[in-house]
Amino acid sequence: xxxxxxxxxxxxxxxxxxxxxxxxxxxxxxxxxxxxxxxxxxxxxxxxxxxxxxxxxxxxxxxxxxxxxxxxxxxxxxxxxxxxxxxxxxxxxxxxxxxxxxxxxxxxxxxxxxxxxxxxxxxxxxxxxxxxxxxxxxxxxxxxxxxxxxxxxxxxxxxxxxxxxxxxxxxxxxxxxxxxxxxxxxxxxxxxxxxxxxxxxxxxx
Amino acid sequence: xxxxxxxxxxxxxxxxxxxxxxxxxxxxxxxxxxxxxxxxxxxxxxxxxxxxxxxxxxxxxxxxxxxxxxxxxxxxxxxxxxxxxxxxxxxxxxxxxxxxxxxxxxxxxxxxxxxxxxxxxxxxxxxxxxxxxxxxxxxxxxxxxxxxxxxxxxxxxxxxxxxxxxxxxxxxxxxxxxxxxxxxxxxxxxxxxx
Amino acid sequence: xxxxxxxxxxxxxxxxxxxxxxxxxxxxxxxxxxxxxxxxxxxxxxxxxxxxxxxxxxxxxxxxxxxxxxxxxxxxxxxxxxxxxxxxxxxxxxxxxxxxxxxxxxxxxxxxxxxxxxxxxxxxxxxxxxxxxxxxxxxxxxxx
Numbered sequence: 296x297x298x299x300x301x302x303x304x305x306x307x308x309x310x311x312x313x314x315x316x317x318x319x320x321x322x323x324x325x326x327x328x329x330x331x332x333x334x335x336x337x338x339x340x341x342x343x344x345x346x347x348x349x350x351x352x353x354x355x356x357x358x359x360x361x362x363x364x365x366x367x368x369x370x371x372x373x374x375x376x377x378x379x380x381x382x383x384x385x386x387x388x389x390x391x392x393x394x395x396x397x398x399x400x401x402x403x404x405x406x407x408x409x410x411x412x413x414x415x416x417x418x419x420x421x422x423x424x425x426x427x428x429x430x431x432x433x434x435x436x437x438x439x440x441x442x443x444x445x446x447x448x449x450x451x452x453x454x455x456x457x458x459x460x461x462x463x464x465x466x467x468x469x470x471x472x473x474x475x476x477x478x479x480x481x482x483x484x485x486x487x488x489x490x491x492x493x494x495x496x497x498x499x500x
Numbered sequence: 501x502x503x504x505x506x507x508x509x510x511x512x513x514x515x516x517x518x519x520x521x522x523x524x525x526x527x528x529x530x531x532x533x534x535x536x537x538x539x540x541x542x543x544x545x546x547x548x549x550x551x552x553x554x555x556x557x558x559x560x561x562x563x564x565x566x567x568x569x570x571x572x573x574x575x576x577x578x579x580x581x582x583x584x585x586x587x588x589x590x591x592x593x594x595x596x597x598x599x600x601x602x603x604x605x606x607x608x609x610x611x612x613x614x615x616x617x618x619x620x621x622x623x624x625x626x627x628x629x630x631x632x633x634x635x636x637x638x639x640x641x642x643x644x645x646x647x648x649x650x651x652x653x654x655x656x657x658x659x660x661x662x663x664x665x666x667x668x669x670x671x672x673x674x675x676x677x678x679x680x681x682x683x684x685x686x687x688x689x690x691x692x693x694x
Numbered sequence: 695x696x697x698x699x700x701x702x703x704x705x706x707x708x709x710x711x712x713x714x715x716x717x718x719x720x721x722x723x724x725x726x727x728x729x730x731x732x733x734x735x736x737x738x739x740x741x742x743x744x745x746x747x748x749x750x751x752x753x754x755x756x757x758x759x760x761x762x763x764x765x766x767x768x769x770x771x772x773x774x775x776x777x778x779x780x781x782x783x784x785x786x787x788x789x790x791x792x793x794x795x796x797x798x799x800x801x802x803x804x805x806x807x808x809x810x811x812x813x814x815x816x817x818x819x820x821x822x823x824x825x826x827x828x829x830x831x832x833x834x835x836x837x838x
Contacts, residue, residue: 347807347811349804349807349808349811351801351804351805351808355801355804355805356801356805358797358798358801358802359798359801359802359804359805359806360805361798362798362799362801362802363802363805363806374805374806374809377809378805378809384805384808384809384812386808386811386812388811388815418819418820418823418825419823420819420822420823422822429818429819429822429823430819431816431819431820445812445815445816445819447815447818447819454811454815456811456812456815456816458812464816467809467812467813467816468813468816468817468820526734528720528723531720531723532716532719532720535715535716535719535720536716539710539711539715539716539719540708540709540710540711541708543709543710543711543715544706544707544708544709547709548706556711557711557712557715557718560711560715560719561718561719561722564719564722564723565719565722565723565726565732568723568732569732569733621701624697624701624705625701625704625705628697628701628702628705629705632705632706643702643706644706647699647702647703647705647706648703648706648707648708678697678702679696679697682697
């Protein structure tokens with residue numbers, strides 16, 4: 296009996312250490328979520344003069360790709376190739392008539408999600424005069440890009456673009472010029488909030 | 501001549517159909533006509549089977565009583581004849597089972613001679629009737645329907661709910677037994693004398 | 695001893711039940727009626743259902759004709775009902791397809807809008823940062 300108790304204790308401690316190590320390892324290697332939680336920004340829609348929200352998950356993207364493909368337009372091939380590999384696109388963009396309509400805490404809540412291992416910031420642009428900060432983040436797994444977040448925090452604009460999936464980010468950038476006009480596919484830009492875009496994003500540049 | 505016969509038969513058939521129809525409406529006179537028409541057949545089957553005059557008459561009356569209650573089911577004159585034979589035969593067999601014995605008729609109780617021509621050999625006929633009386637029930641009825649009513653095996657089979665082949669074999673067996681029975685009787689008579 | 699079939703026929707010749715048999719039968723019938731053992735015959739009650747058609751052929755044909763008309767009418771009504779059901783199902787399917795098409799169109803519009811915004815914001819940030827639009831290089835630089 297006396298010999299058994301110390302042995303049992305050793306076994307118990309060993310198991311506990313193994314469990315903790317495994318847990319730590321698991322936590323360390325846990326894949327961060329490519330999809331960000333953007334609900335905290337919803338309250339800003341009341342102050343915004345323009346508000347655009349896009350929520351496209353896998354099935355909707357699949358449907359969109361199929362529908363675009365039905366047009367049988369060769370110029371859509373790049374767009375279809377991009378969409379087919381994505382798992383989700385989540386966008387919130389707010390335009391304000393005046394400055395300081397949103398707080399830094401609102402933006403920090405987003406940045407906090409991008410501060411976890413896995414996400415890395417590849418581009419930062421800071422205007423020290425105005426405090427505006429624009430960033431591009433990538434979520435990588437080895438050589439593979441599993442997510443992209445574009446964060447535009449300017450005086451009268453706050454935009455978060457969160458793309459999940461095998462994002463061909465270079466192809467997205469090169470899509471410039473392919474959106475010839477709003478009526479290409481016989482549609483106008485529509486916003487989930489119901490407000491229409493008065494100008495395209497290109498013109499803002 | 502043939503045409504006249506044919507016309508007579510048709511006329512007879514129409515008369516019976518009319519009587520049947522009126523009987524079904526409740527006409528007693530029409531029913532009495534039907535009874536008169538068929539009493540010979542019914543009584544004879546019962547008499548030759550039971551070998552007893554009073555029993556035969558009783559049975560015949562019961563058959564006609566049952567007919568009176570079943571007039572609505574009789575569809576034609578031919579159906580009536582079939583119905584009477586079938587009911588009479590079945591009642592006779594039931595009656596025979598109740599008795600559970602076959603008695604031989606004494607000479608004094610010999611049946612009255614038929615209204616038509618006298619038989620060539622009255623003793624033979626008498627012996628035949630006596631031999632018939634000791635045949636088993638179904639065999640007896642098969643012989644009666646065959647030789648009294650002139651029915652074929654199929655008609656007998658229908659009347660007695662028997663297979664046709666059974667009727668044929670029963671008939672054959674019955675005739676054999678009648679011959680054996682007749683020979684036995686003659687021997688008995690010889691022994692009685694000596 | 696031998697006998698012939700004719701001998702048998704002679705032995706089994708039909709016999710008459712005697713005088714008054716019919717009267718005795720009728721008397722027995724009346725007695726049974728009086729005692730309530732049998733019901734008086736009337737044409738309607740005792741007639742077999744299946745013999746009815748022989749007595750009233752015109753009525754029978756009328757009934758059969760009505761039945762046939764009834765079946766035909768019933769068949770027609772059922773056929774109409776089936777057609778309505780099929781048409782209803784087709785309408786529902788069409789509506790479903792229309793709904794799916796609208797949904798797909800909406801998805802397409804949203805996807806295009808999303809890519810527009812993504813492209814424009816991406817290039818905006820790169821321009822502001824005065825960086826080349828060759829993201830491949832930027833990403834490769836990150837690896838090193």
